[in-house]
Amino acid sequence: MEKYKIDRIQNSLKENVSEHRYIHTLGVMKAAVNLAKKYNEDEKSAYIAALLHDYAKNFSQKQLNEYMTNNNLYADEIMINAYQLLHGKVAAHIAKTEFNIQNDDILNAIEYHTTGREKMSKLEKIIYLADFIEENRTYHGVEELRKVAYEDLNKAVLQALNNTIKYVLSLEGLLHLNTIEARNSLLIEL
Amino acid sequence: MEKYKIDRIQNSLKENVSEHRYIHTLGVMKAAVNLAKKYNEDEKSAYIAALLHDYAKNFSQKQLNEYMTNNNLYADEIMINAYQLLHGKVAAHIAKTEFNIQNDDILNAIEYHTTGREKMSKLEKIIYLADFIEENRTYHGVEELRKVAYEDLNKAVLQALNNTIKYVLSLEGLLHLNTIEARNSLLIEL
Numbered sequence: 522m523e524k525y526k527i528d529r530i531q532n533s534l535k536e537n538v539s540e541h542r543y544i545h546t547l548g549v550m551k552a553a554v555n556l557a558k559k560y561n562e563d564e565k566s567a568y569i570a571a572l573l574h575d576y577a578k579n580f581s582q583k584q585l586n587e588y589m590t591n592n593n594l595y596a597d598e599i600m601i602n603a604y605q606l607l608h609g610k611v612a613a614h615i616a617k618t619e620f621n622i623q624n625d626d627i628l629n630a631i632e633y634h635t636t637g638r639e640k641m642s643k644l645e646k647i648i649y650l651a652d653f654i655e656e657n658r659t660y661h662g663v664e665e666l667r668k669v670a671y672e673d674l675n676k677a678v679l680q681a682l683n684n685t686i687k688y689v690l691s692l693e694g695l696l697h698l699n700t701i702e703a704r705n706s707l708l709i710e711l
Numbered sequence: 712m713e714k715y716k717i718d719r720i721q722n723s724l725k726e727n728v729s730e731h732r733y734i735h736t737l738g739v740m741k742a743a744v745n746l747a748k749k750y751n752e753d754e755k756s757a758y759i760a761a762l763l764h765d766y767a768k769n770f771s772q773k774q775l776n777e778y779m780t781n782n783n784l785y786a787d788e789i790m791i792n793a794y795q796l797l798h799g800k801v802a803a804h805i806a807k808t809e810f811n812i813q814n815d816d817i818l819n820a821i822e823y824h825t826t827g828r829e830k831m832s833k834l835e836k837i838i839y840l841a842d843f844i845e846e847n848r849t850y851h852g853v854e855e856l857r858k859v860a861y862e863d864l865n866k867a868v869l870q871a872l873n874n875t876i877k878y879v880l881s882l883e884g885l886l887h888l889n890t891i892e893a894r895n896s897l898l899i900e901l
Contacts, residue, residue, distance in 0.1 A: 602899055683880060690873060695895050698888055705885050709792055 530572055530620050538579045546575055548655030549648070556647040560674050563644070569622060570630040570648045577611040585611055592618075603695045609635045637682055637703030640710075646678045653681045679707045720762055720810050728769045736765055738845030739838070746837040750864050753834070759812060760820040760838045767801040775801055782808075793885045799825045827872055827893030830900075836868045843871045869897045 535543055550571040557567035577585065585607040589596055592614055600606045613632035616622040630648040633641065637649050654667045654677075662684065670677040682704040689696050725733055740761040747757035767775065775797040779786055782804055790796045803822035806812040820838040823831065827839050844857045844867075852874065860867040872894040879886050 598899070599895060686876070686880060690876060693898065695898055696891050698891060701886050701888060701891050705789060708883070708885055709788070 526620070527569075527572070530569075533619075534572065534576055537576060542575055542578055545655065545657055546572065548657045549574060549651045552651035552655040553647055556651055556670065556674070557644075559671055560643060560647065562647055566624060566627050566630075566644055567647055567651075569616075569624075570627045570634075570644060571651060573612055573616045573620070573622070574631050574634045574648055574652065575608070575612065576615055576631075577608040580608060580611065588614075599695045599697050603697070606635055606697060609633060633699065636697040636699035637678070638699040639702035639706045641678070641703060641706075643674070646674055650674070650678055650681055653684075675707055675711055679704065679711070682707070716810070717759075717762070720759075723809075724762065724766055727766060732765055732768055735845065735847055736762065738847045739764060739841045742841035742845040743837055746841055746860065746864070747834075749861055750833060750837065752837055756814060756817050756820075756834055757837055757841075759806075759814075760817045760824075760834060761841055763802055763806045763810070763812070764821050764824045764838055764842065765798070765802065766805055766821075767798040770798060770801065778804075789885045789887050793887070796825055796887060799823060823889065826887040826889035827868070828889040829892035829896045831868070831893060831896075833864070836864055840864070840868055840871055843874075865897055865901055869894065869901070872897070 534546065538546065550568055553567040553571035554564050556562070557564045577588070580588070582604045585604055588594070588611050589607060594610060594614060596607060596610070600610075609632045613628045616631055617628055622628060626642055626644045629638075629642065630645045633645055634648045634652055638645070641649065650670055654663060654670050666677060666680055666684075669680055682700060685700060686696060686704070689700075724736065728736065740758055743757040743761035744754050746752070747754045767778070770778070772794045775794055778784070778801050779797060784800060784804060786797060786800075790800075799822045803818045806821055807818055812818060816832055816834045819832065820835045823835055824838050824842055828835070831839065840860055844853060844860050856867060856870055856874075859870055872890060875890060876886060876894070879890075
């Protein structure tokens with residue numbers, strides 16, 4: 522991808538997310554490229570997907586809902602009730618329509634980076650995982666997950682999914698079926 | 712239902728389950744009838760559903776698979792990989808075809824007693840919960856759940872679903888989507 526295009530995305534991102542979110546994004550880009558190197562995935566794809574994954578993360582509920590409606594995007598009942606889950610879908614649509622990203626693997630990695638989904642591609646797994654292990658993350662267990670991430674991609678993704686499910690249970694939140702299907706398909710695959 | 716018919720089911724059950732399972736079944740029947748009284752559900756339906764819920768619990772994997780095939784019953788990928796999940800479906804089919812139970816609510820309560828499902832009926836909730844709180848159960852937390860069961864049916868079912876999900880995670884087992892949908896729909900409803 523041409524440098525000016527990357528610059529345009531980066532400038533637009535800066536206008537749409539908080540400084541905290543922008544720093545996180547830089548961390549995810551770094552982790553995603555490192556994981557791509559380790560697991561023979563296309564580094565540029567990892568870079569672009571990471572750059573755009575949280576583009577809509579600081580959108581308000583109203584902004585997300587309006588974007589979904591205006592673009593005829595479908596939200597299931599869980600997404601409607603846990604609107605934060607919409608930000609991946611909205612970001613993927615912006616990536617495609619605003620920044621002309623046409624690579625479906627990149628778009629899917631952006632769209633499913635929060636929930637995961639059944640039978641994730643290698644790039645999807647890398648972005649999902651990079652989001653959890655990027656250098657600014659400090660939660661309990663992150664060091665262990667970083668270690669596993671560079672030993673066994675599937676095992677690390679499974680661990681991240683398990684952590685997510687336990688966390689959502691602790692919050693008494695809704696569990697998206699994609700997360701459960703991601704975990705089931707990895708367990709069956711492993 | 713006529714007494715001779717109940718006797719026939721009870722005798723057939725004794726031939727198909729272990730003594731341990733039979734004693735458990737008597738406990739579930741007692742709990743289910745008590746919950747039915749408490750929550751104004753039909754006591755006879757609760758009695759019959761509880762009586763038959765574990766009819767196929769001691770079937771071997773081979774027996775369950777053969778029964779499914781011979782009767783053209785559909786098993787999803789999770790059930791195929793966690794064959795114990797099949798016993799509710801098989802028991803519901805036996806209840807209908809062998810013992811002529813035609814009440815769909817009873818049949819559903821039998822079929823979904825292990826996984827739960829989205830938008831469970833009151834009878835389904837009662838059987839699901841009775842299975843967890845019957846007097847022979849001794850696991851950590853059962854006293855607390857018994858207490859909640861007679862205070863708030865939905866809250867108790869939610870607690871039982873949460874316990875199940877945590878337990879399956881601890882075993883690194885597959886999570887059936889019905890269980891997640893049961894929990895989500897209760898959370899949205901509550």
